[in-house]
Amino acid sequence: MGLDVPIVNAPMGGAAGGALAAAVSRAGGLGMIGMGSSATAAKLAAELPHVANLNRPFGIGMVEWVAAGQPELLDTALAARPALLSVSFGERWEWVRRAHDAGVLAAAQVPDLPSARRAVDAGADIVIARGAEGGGHGEPRVGTLPLLTELLDHLDVPVLAAGGISSGRGLAAVLAAGASAAWVGTAFTACTESLLSDATRERLLSASNTDTVTTRAFDVALGYAWPPSLPERVLRNDFSDRWDGHEESLGPDAAAELAEAIAGEDFTRSPINAGQGVGALTAVRSVAEVIGQLSSEAAELLSRWTTRE
Numbered sequence: 001m002g003l004d005v006p007i008v009n010a011p012m013g014g015a016a017g018g019a020l021a022a023a024v025s026r027a028g029g030l031g032m033i034g035m036g037s038s039a040t041a042a043k044l045a046a047e048l049p050h051v052a053n054l055n056r057p058f059g060i061g062m063v064e065w066v067a068a069g070q071p072e073l074l075d076t077a078l079a080a081r082p083a084l085l086s087v088s089f090g091e092r093w094e095w096v097r098r099a100h101d102a103g104v105l106a107a108a109q110v111p112d113l114p115s116a117r118r119a120v121d122a123g124a125d126i127v128i129a130r131g132a133e134g135g136g137h138g139e140p141r142v143g144t145l146p147l148l149t150e151l152l153d154h155l156d157v158p159v160l161a162a163g164g165i166s167s168g169r170g171l172a173a174v175l176a177a178g179a180s181a182a183w184v185g186t187a188f189t190a191c192t193e194s195l196l197s198d199a200t201r202e203r204l205l206s207a208s209n210t211d212t213v214t215t216r217a218f219d220v221a222l223g224y225a226w227p228p229s230l231p232e233r234v235l236r237n238d239f240s241d242r243w244d245g246h247e248e249s250l251g252p253d254a255a256a257e258l259a260e261a262i263a264g265e266d267f268t269r270s271p272i273n274a275g276q277g278v279g280a281l282t283a284v285r286s287v288a289e290v291i292g293q294l295s296s297e298a299a300e301l302l303s304r305w306t307t308r309e
């Protein structure tokens, strides 16, 4: 794809809009616009002007069960001519053929080797090994390194690594293992170009790597149609402490309580998606600064292993 740095931003619904994607692509990585569970074709169209005249490759990511209910979402994405389309969290593969017909490469996030094999059999060009430590939704089955190494051993397509990569050390580790690139989510959430509010960014900066939990409590309370196999990794708070594992007892009042907490940015109750790499976030920075630091630190570490004459 002609990237200068092997970094792809994860397509994060509500966090990675066109501004963040454009900044990642300008900094030499692959910027991805993320469309999450509340995506619509109109919301995607509103983000596309940021990448329209980039003259650099960019990608678009969406959620499979959301896209399945809104055919115009995929139509809008493909009409924008991304270099890469990622459709996550479902195993109906018609979108792969649609992507290929439009000359677009297809990427699938997978939680284990059987899923990876199904994605490749369905024609996926790139597979993302999404480890359990990653932020946001995902099937938390295996940690990033054991998943990545297993997929690299068994697949012939390029494999990207996702989950917990928030530092130059993490980037160096997955590249040394053989990943073609890192698929980085949480480390970009606190960037100036993300769609998150200043208060959310500050909350992310104050979190440590033991502050996350995987839970369905928020999705069940809000009535989102996420399958039970796909919890989300969030910053743990009073709401998750109270309801995680007891989702069947959530009453109709919970949705209203949560909506109010989200609107008021009351982080003792409202959810913030983040992976275990959140502890590495120390300041609100631009995407260019984050990519510069990740890539220069990784390059320095990897150069130690270069064979000397």
Ligand SMILES: Cc1cc2nc3c(=O)[nH]c(=O)nc-3n(C[C@H](O)[C@H](O)[C@H](O)COP(=O)(O)O)c2cc1C
Residues within 6 Å of the ligand: 010, 011, 012, 013, 014, 015, 034, 035, 036, 037, 061, 062, 063, 088, 109, 130, 133, 134, 135, 136, 137, 138, 162, 163, 164, 165, 183, 184, 185, 186, 187, 189, 273, 274, 275, 276, 277
């Ligand atoms: C705030 C946030 C929102 C996310 N939204 C999406 C999404 O809409 N679609 C998707 O495929 N993945 C989404 N993810 C998951 C990422 O694609 C990726 O698996 C994860 O960010 C990698 O782990 P990391 O956050 O530790 O870097 C999201 C992750 C975060 C942190």
